[in-house]
Amino acid sequence: MCRNIKTLANFAPPATEDEIRASALQFVRKLSGANRPSRANEAAFIRAVDEVTAAAHRLLHSLTTNAPPRNREDEARKAQVRAHERFG
Numbered sequence: 001m002c003r004n005i006k007t008l009a010n011f012a013p014p015a016t017e018d019e020i021r022a023s024a025l026q027f028v029r030k031l032s033g034a035n036r037p038s039r040a041n042e043a044a045f046i047r048a049v050d051e052v053t054a055a056a057h058r059l060l061h062s063l064t065t066n067a068p069p070r071n072r073e074d075e076a077r078k079a080q081v082r083a084h085e086r087f088g
Helices: 017-032 042-062 072-087
Strands: none
Touching: 017 042
16 A cells, blocks of 8 residues: 555544545555656546545545544654654
């Protein structure tokens, strides 16, 4: 899985539209193998980002959980600790 795609479910405050779109863009980039599409593929690339964004939005807004929402700052701190332990 692409390391740049972050978990967006069950956070307080919920993921923004920009965060959802950024994840969709990373996903399409990973699938296509292109950071920027050629002019010939630009329309297909943008359409794919739009469709993945819509699917991700539907998914995130339909998920239910009994767990309390996670705090973004706490999760970022945990990630920093893991990175420090992993990479020194």
